[in-house]
Amino acid sequence: MCLAFPGKIISINGDFAMVDFxxxxxxxxxxxxxxxxxxxxxxxxxxxxxxxxxxxxxKDKRF
Amino acid sequence: xxxxxxxxxxxxxxxxxxxxxxxxxxxxxxAVAKYGLKELMPKNINLTTGPGCPVCVTSQxxxxxxxxxxxxxxxxxxxxxxxRVPGYYGxxxxxREKGAKVFAVYSxxxxxxxxxxxxxxxxxxxxxxxxxxxTAYAIKKGLTVYSIHxxxxxxxxxxxxxxxxxxxxxxxxxxxxxxxxxKPFKSMKVPQVIAGFEAEDILLxxxxxxxxxxxxxxxxxxxxxxxxxEQGNQKAMQEIFDVFDLGDGNWRGFGIIPKSGFKIKKLYQxxxxxxxxxxxxxxxxxxxxxxxxxxxxxxxxxxxKTPKQCPLFKxxxxxxxxxxxxMVSIEGACNVFARYVK
Numbered sequence: 001m002c003l004a005f006p007g008k009i010i011s012i013n014g015d016f017a018m019v020d021f022x023x024x025x026x027x028x029x030x031x032x033x034x035x036x037x038x039x040x041x042x043x044x045x046x047x048x049x050x051x052x053x054x055x056x057x058x059k060d061k062r063f
Numbered sequence: 064x065x066x067x068x069x070x071x072x073x074x075x076x077x078x079x080x081x082x083x084x085x086x087x088x089x090x091x092x093x094a095v096a097k098y099g100l101k102e103l104m105p106k107n108i109n110l111t112t113g114p115g116c117p118v119c120v121t122s123q124x125x126x127x128x129x130x131x132x133x134x135x136x137x138x139x140x141x142x143x144x145x146x147r148v149p150g151y152y153g154x155x156x157x158x159r160e161k162g163a164k165v166f167a168v169y170s171x172x173x174x175x176x177x178x179x180x181x182x183x184x185x186x187x188x189x190x191x192x193x194x195x196x197x198t199a200y201a202i203k204k205g206l207t208v209y210s211i212h213x214x215x216x217x218x219x220x221x222x223x224x225x226x227x228x229x230x231x232x233x234x235x236x237x238x239x240x241x242x243x244x245x246k247p248f249k250s251m252k253v254p255q256v257i258a259g260f261e262a263e264d265i266l267l268x269x270x271x272x273x274x275x276x277x278x279x280x281x282x283x284x285x286x287x288x289x290x291x292x293e294q295g296n297q298k299a300m301q302e303i304f305d306v307f308d309l310g311d312g313n314w315r316g317f318g319i320i321p322k323s324g325f326k327i328k329k330l331y332q333x334x335x336x337x338x339x340x341x342x343x344x345x346x347x348x349x350x351x352x353x354x355x356x357x358x359x360x361x362x363x364x365x366x367x368k369t370p371k372q373c374p375l376f377k378x379x380x381x382x383x384x385x386x387x388x389x390m391v392s393i394e395g396a397c398n399v400f401a402r403y404v405k
Contacts (some may be wrong), residue, residue, distance in 0.1 A: 001117050001142070001394060002090050002193045002238040003260075004290075029172070032196055032299045043241065043290050047170035048197050050299060051241050051290050 004045035006053060009038055019044060067266040068103055074273045075105035083229045084272055085366055087113035087219055088236035089394025090260050096403035098262035100269075108269070111228070111366040114218045114316060115236060117190045118144045118392035119364055122313040123352040125211045126150035129187045130158050131347045132209070132340055138164035140174045141187035144392040147385060151351040155187075171197040171206075178206055185336045191215040192242040195325055196299040199306035202327065202334050209336035210325055213312045215239050216247055217323035223253060228366050232272035234258050234265065237287040244295025248283045259287040306331055315354070315388065316364035360387035363396050370400040377401055 007019035012030065019028040019042065026047075030036050033049040042049035075082070086095060092112050095101060101110050114120050127150040133139040139155060146156045146167050159165040164181060168174045171186070178184040188198040188208045195212040202208055219233060232254035240248070240257045248255050254275040258268035268286045275282060285291050303325070312324030327335040337344065354361055357375055362368040370376045370389070380386040382398050389395035 001144075001190050001392075002088055002115075002236060004193070004238050004241075006289075029197075029200075031200060032296060032302065034298060043238075045193055045238060046197055047172055048200075050193065050196075050238070051292075051296055053289050 002045065004043050004050060006041055006043050009036060009040050009042060012036075012038055017042075017049070019049070064263055064266065067263065067270055071108070071266065071270050071273060072105050074270065074277055075108050078107065078273060078277055081107050081109065082231045082273070082276060083109045083111055084232045084234060084269060085111045085113045085222075085228075085230050086234040086265075087115040087215075088234075088239070089116035089119075089392065090238070091115065091234060091236065091258065091265060092396060092399050093394050094260050094262065094265055096399045098265075099403075100262065100265060103266075104269075108273070110269075111230075112363070112396045113222060113366050114314065114364045115215075116364075116389070116392050116394045116396070117194070117213070118148060119360060119388045119395045120213065120218070120314045120316060121145070121148065121189060121211055121388060122315050123150055123354060124313060124349050125209075126154075127152050127349060127352045128344055128347060129185075129209055130155055132185060132336065132343060133158040133163040133165050134161065135340075135343050136163070137340065137343075138166070138177070138181040138184045139187055140166040140168050140177055140184055142189065143167045143169065144394075145187060145189060147391045148388045149355065149386065151353075171201045175201055175204060175206060183207070185209055185340075188212050191236075191239050192299075192303065193238045195307065196242065196302040199302045202306050202331050205334065207334045207336050207339060208327065210307070210327055211313075212307070212325035213314070214309060214323045214325065216243070216250070217312070217320045218314060218317065220251060221317055221320050222365060223251060225365070230366075231276055232256070234268050234272070235283075237264075237290060240285075240287065240291045240295070242296050242299045245283055245285050245291055245293050246295075252281050254281050255283045257283070257285045257287050257291050259290070314364075316361040355386045358387035360389040360395075360397070363389050370397040373397070
């Protein structure tokens with residue numbers, strides 16, 4: 001149930017952002033990550049971004 | 064990956080006693096089985112499964128309550144897996160077959176959309192801190208909720224306190240920690256590593272735990288640096304406590320754990336289904352709300368038994384015909400065992 005995926009914000013419209021998950025684009029609520037900006041990577045759980053990551057962290061799947 | 068496994072073997076050889084490491088997150092349960100990590104462990108390293116599946120720890124009383132609301136013609140929405148958990152009065156799925164308005168959703172936004180058509184919709188809100196902020200957000204928007212949301216650390220603490228099982232270390236849940244931060248875990252004096260969800264994350268966490276055990280340490284380490292900060296997500300925590308207070312939580316396998324249940328605050332009580340529909344709920348006969356006969360889900364949740372020790376496992380109880388919630392949920396120990404372990 002606590003499944004979450006990293007994706008990249010490509011645009012922001014109010015409390016919502018369009019997030020690119022490796023080619024699949026979905027609208028995500030960014031209420032919980034108020035400082036998230038365009039081109040930021042976020043980790044997304046049930047339609048909400050729950051944490052902002054930096055690019056290096058998002059791409060580094062290992063650690 | 065081979066390198067980490069080699070290191071785990073080296074360190075396990077130095078420890079030279081049986082070690083029990085418990086993962087306490089349904090997503091970890093799935094990952095451990097999917098990547099066959101148990102089979103990769105040295106003989107003296109045992110991986111056990113704890114109470115990390117929110118569907119599995121839902122009490123029979125709460126299932127009976129929500130099914131009765133649905134049967135009383137109140138529209139109900141909940142996350143997918145919950146639909147098939149059987150209670151004394153059947154499951155939500157069976158209520159739907161009888162004509163009740165029951166909807167499976169994958170996000171709270173879907174529930175808010177359904178509410179536009181059915182204004183009296185009740186959302187059966189479940190999950191730990193990872194999922195609770197989303198429900199808080201929806202309550203603020205006017206969604207009525209029957210909350211069985213739970214705070215997770217009290218269950219980890221309860222397991223240590225009960226002491227019926229040897230726990231040498233916890234592989235801690237990465238996304239709960241993303242919300243609450245790594246700091247609260249420090250209240251437990253046992254080796255802990257907060258882990259991500261790739262095979263390498265979990266293996267590295269196991270290595271870090273073994274290193275602590277070898278050095279007689281009991282600290283909280285964070286392997287999932289890319290998502291977990293010490294203070295967690297303060298905005299999400301604020302969202303939770305804007306709407307909820309902590310009260311008694313009713314857990315399958317544990318019973319009542321104080322300060323583990325997210326209760327809707329008085330300020331929002333007109334959106335609290337437990338108050339709004341008190342009359343219907345008070346009339347339910349909960350004396351039948353017991354665990355299914357012979358089902359050992361309550362012991363599996365506490366890590367005391369494995370699914371294979373259950374007399375029903377794969378004989379009567381299977382993913383197509385689940386008797387207990389651990390077989391219903393795709394992250395329940397029984398369901399995972401049935402799918403991955405030969």
